[in-house]
Amino acid sequence: xxxxxxxxxxxxxxxxxxxxxxxxxxxxxxGHLVAGLFIGMGLGFIVQAFLEGKEARGRGEPGxxxxxxxxxPETAEEAPGGPSRAAxxxxxxxxxxxxxxxxxxxxxxxxxxPFRQLKGQxxxxxxxxxxxxxxxxxVKIQKSQFAKALPHVPFQRVAxxxxxxxxxxxxxxxxMDERIRDGDW
Numbered sequence: 001x002x003x004x005x006x007x008x009x010x011x012x013x014x015x016x017x018x019x020x021x022x023x024x025x026x027x028x029x030x031g032h033l034v035a036g037l038f039i040g041m042g043l044g045f046i047v048q049a050f051l052e053g054k055e056a057r058g059r060g061e062p063g064x065x066x067x068x069x070x071x072x073p074e075t076a077e078e079a080p081g082g083p084s085r086a087a088x089x090x091x092x093x094x095x096x097x098x099x100x101x102x103x104x105x106x107x108x109x110x111x112x113x114p115f116r117q118l119k120g121q122x123x124x125x126x127x128x129x130x131x132x133x134x135x136x137x138x139v140k141i142q143k144s145q146f147a148k149a150l151p152h153v154p155f156q157r158v159a160x161x162x163x164x165x166x167x168x169x170x171x172x173x174x175x176m177d178e179r180i181r182d183g184d185w
Contacts, residue, residue, distance in 0.1 A: 015051060019044030098184050100147040106180045107132065107146065117173045118158055125174070134170050141167040149175060153185045 023040015027033045111127045123136040131140035149165045153175055161168035174180055 015048040016041070016044035019047060100143070100150055103146060103150060103175070103180060104143055106182060107174060110177075110179050113179070115173050115177055117169050119169075123170070123173075125170075132170070132174065134167075137170075139167060141170055145171055146175065154181075 019040045020037065021040065023036045023038070023043065024033065025036070026040070027036015030036060108127050111132075112124055114122050114124055116122050121136060123134050125132045125134045127133075128140065130143040132143075132146075133140050145166050149161055149168075149171050152160065152162055155161055155172055155176055158169050158172045161172050165171055
């Protein structure tokens with residue numbers, strides 16, 4: 001997750017540098033070059049932190065675009081896959097979602113095959129013991145993370161994956177893939 005947390009948008013990256021140069025320019029004009037530089041850098045850090053916080057709100061993971069949820073069906077009969085419930089809410093005990101061992105066997109069976117994150121990035125993974133290791137980041141996502149997410153499937157977007165699940169964009173991509181779902185959710 002450390003590799004994922006370092007990603008920032010171009011807008012927030014450039015804010016600090018822009019304010020630094022503005023401070024430098026105003027400091028030069030006022031005859032206080034160093035003071036202007038430090039004031040500009042301080043303002044740049046503050047605005048950058050504000051923008052990054054604003055970007056992160058409502059997102060499951062940095063760098064993941066938020067996609068609007070499709071309109072909710074009018075009645076429970078129109079909801080695909082059984083009883084109507086909000087995305088991210090645990091499924092009822094009698095729901096069709098299989099146990100984690102069944103899903104884990106599917107995950108193991110499809111290692112090495114291409115999967116696609118919601119934003120479009122293609123990745124593969126390998127299974128090491130009880131962990132999934134995606135090809136695009138240097139992390140291990142434990143089987144327990146899939147077990148935490150499984151009662152909440154299906155997801156409409158990455159932000160619907162429970163907040164305490166590590167690697168939500170990968171968990172989403174794997175659990176929402178038809179090969180893993182196998183028609184169960």
